[in-house]
Amino acid sequence: MSEDGALQSLCLAFLFIVVDEKNAERETSRAFHDFKQRRAKIPHSPGVAEQLIVSILNQYLSRFNFPGSWGVGEFLDRQDRFSSPSQSKNLVQPVLFNKKNWNFEISSSKKYLNFDLGPWMDFRKNASQEEFISVLSVLILKIPIEYVARGLKVSQGTVRTRLSLGLERLSQTLVSVGDASL
């Protein structure tokens, strides 16, 4: 993975972690700076960048004692302020993005223009850190499970189990808020 690819992954990851465009930009800048520094110290090999990304994201989540801190402090603000027009009870206001910053170009289906972040917000609130980072890394950032496992220093089977549990929890959120996003 090139540096541009890593930056793109970090952008997307922090968008879904912070769910606040401005703060996501700030956190992505720092994470990318950290990524470049650590990358320079590690000999180049396949999957190193992906492992680093997973490791950085995991460290970031650990710093905020995920998921306990999501409900307090600055994240409480963000949850209240940035929410999607979903049917979720926890989310009242729409999430606002700057159209210049993001591409929602899915020509095959117009549903993406109206995608609902409500279930994701609920998932982020209810999931454990392990489940959250597994779903985020594997299914959204499209990092192979092998590299995710190395980044988290666990076995691939563990990652698959966490991923399975995470998906189940996410689907429960989808059931609770309806299928408007799909």
Place this chain on the structure above:
Amino acid sequence: MNEDFDRSLNRFQRKLTSFMANELTLDYVENLLNSEDQEVFTEYLKNSPLLQDRLVAIEKGRKYCEVLSQIQPSKEYLNRISQAKIGWALVAEKLTWSHWPEMARWSVEALVVALTVAILLPLLPLKKISRWLPNPVQEIILAEIQRPKVDLGQKSEGDSVAVQLSQTHFEEIEAQGHAQKPFDDPIEKQFRSTKSEVPIQREQEKGSEPESGKGNKFVYRVFMQTSDLEAVTEKIKQQVSSLEGKKAGQVELGWHKDNGSYFHFSMPEINYEKLLAALREIGPVRIYKDPHKRVMPVGQIRFILVLEEKQKE
């Protein structure tokens, strides 16, 4: 023979537990199971409604994540992030209020409060505000003067304070030159009341002669009372004039007040005894010799004589 073999195989066919089935669900969704495992899983799935629900849930979650993963940041956004100055951001984060030590935050808050009070307090109209507030104490004690003992051989400290204050008061009266009651001063009243029963006693007799060569640094304060103010005032004016007395202040000799007359004059020191004798003929005289910053020429002395009309009982 073959049928028997198949039966024996079926007897050893692997059966999935619910735990194993759950673990293989994701692999089944992703088509990662081999044919045998997939067959066994499918067989188990038919008889397990819970697993069917789980399978549906996982597929739904995957679809949703697939939707979210299509979002991509724009190139401009990526450029902006890659060119961001991290150093300043880190410094700014360290300097944010929430990262300050608690003691520093308390100190700054206390300083801000103190400064605010110091700035705003002088601007408040405290006098106006104090009028609105209930104030049971209407009198303000400026100074407490103790009544001195009868023996005036040594002047008490309270006397000197009273004398200095009263002297300042009279000088102000002279400077202003308009109607003002010289006897309204409570300190002067106190001063006079403390000396009312004191017999006349000269300071000069105690050896406090004026310093020769350096001039006279004293003023003689004379207090008298009379029942006929007009006549006595004229008489004193004549006496002072005859003894070469000249007015020292701005008001004329015998400056008339509602209940008294005021004389401020200077005269040769040799006529002191004559003036005293003349005043004694008029009535009781109280004389005090007080130090004063104004220095009189050698051989000249200064008098401030207050003649008050006696109250009819």
